[in-house]
Amino acid sequence: MKRIFFTFCALITASLLMFTGCSKKKADGNFKITATFYPLYIMLLNITENAQDVSVQMLAPADTGCLHDYSITTKDMKLITKSDIIIANGAGMEDFIDKALELSKGSIITAAEGYPLIEDNAHIWVSPKGAAFEVNRIAEGLAEADAKNADVYRENARIYIEKINSLSEKMEKELSPFAGTAIITFHEAFPYFASNFGLNLTAVIEREPGTEPTQKELSDLMKLIRIKKAENQKIALFAEPQYSSSAAQIIAKETGLKVYQLDPCVTGKLEKDAYLNAMEHNLQTLKTALSD
Numbered sequence: 001m002k003r004i005f006f007t008f009c010a011l012i013t014a015s016l017l018m019f020t021g022c023s024k025k026k027a028d029g030n031f032k033i034t035a036t037f038y039p040l041y042i043m044l045l046n047i048t049e050n051a052q053d054v055s056v057q058m059l060a061p062a063d064t065g066c067l068h069d070y071s072i073t074t075k076d077m078k079l080i081t082k083s084d085i086i087i088a089n090g091a092g093m094e095d096f097i098d099k100a101l102e103l104s105k106g107s108i109i110t111a112a113e114g115y116p117l118i119e120d121n122a123h124i125w126v127s128p129k130g131a132a133f134e135v136n137r138i139a140e141g142l143a144e145a146d147a148k149n150a151d152v153y154r155e156n157a158r159i160y161i162e163k164i165n166s167l168s169e170k171m172e173k174e175l176s177p178f179a180g181t182a183i184i185t186f187h188e189a190f191p192y193f194a195s196n197f198g199l200n201l202t203a204v205i206e207r208e209p210g211t212e213p214t215q216k217e218l219s220d221l222m223k224l225i226r227i228k229k230a231e232n233q234k235i236a237l238f239a240e241p242q243y244s245s246s247a248a249q250i251i252a253k254e255t256g257l258k259v260y261q262l263d264p265c266v267t268g269k270l271e272k273d274a275y276l277n278a279m280e281h282n283l284q285t286l287k288t289a290l291s292d
Helices: 006-019 038-047 072-081 095-102 127-146 147-178 189-195 215-230 248-257 276-291
Strands: 031-035 052-059 083-088 109-110 182-185 200-204 235-239 259-261
Touching: 031 038, 038 052, 038 083, 038 127, 038 147, 038 235, 038 276, 083 127, 127 147, 127 189, 147 182, 147 189, 147 276, 189 200, 200 215, 200 248, 215 248, 235 248, 235 276, 248 259, 259 276
Parallel strands: 031 052, 031 083, 083 109, 182 200, 182 235, 235 259
Antiparallel strands: none
């Protein structure tokens, strides 16, 4: 993750101190919940449905994707200080606003807290098991912070988790014939997903989006693919819909593989079922890619 320079962090802190001089009592009486980015916002749409006097918003724009290079704005800082609760993923995803979030201490729910991490990777929600964990943690945190709607949050979370678990079971069953199959993904968004479904995450194309692989890294990936193919082992290559597939296309051209797309669910429609629909699409993509 790229961190903002010290001078910029100082600007954030100074600005937030100015904004936090006002009372957190909201003129409209709403309990304001802010998700740091898209996947948490979709969780909130499900958890807060029919909750009274609650408003939900998103910090980073819906088309941002993962927050690897996101830069906080003055508008973001104002939104943070006007929120009763901030929903953050944690596990390093929001390093870019650590200074800002520190000023909201006591009003933050960290969705990933307590989940067993794989090499400090933050992309927990990409696995349905991880998503269910985060939904439960968010709901419990909101129930404690907003007692009036506690039963609504918990019941909504129960229903949504049932849907996620049902889809996860379907995916596990339909992907079980491909257990152990090697996959190469665009960036490090899929270790929990691969673990969830018994896939072998063999390599990634870009360690972080926007950081093009070197010629040596491309060469090493191509060598790996050729070795797998020479040993008659199945290997599948994936890009992501949020980012350019140019590097993946170069690899495909040189190795004869086809490029498929796996969605890490970091952008999409602002609808309750967006995550479920994206995962269903991922299932169909995997079945096609691993059968070819």
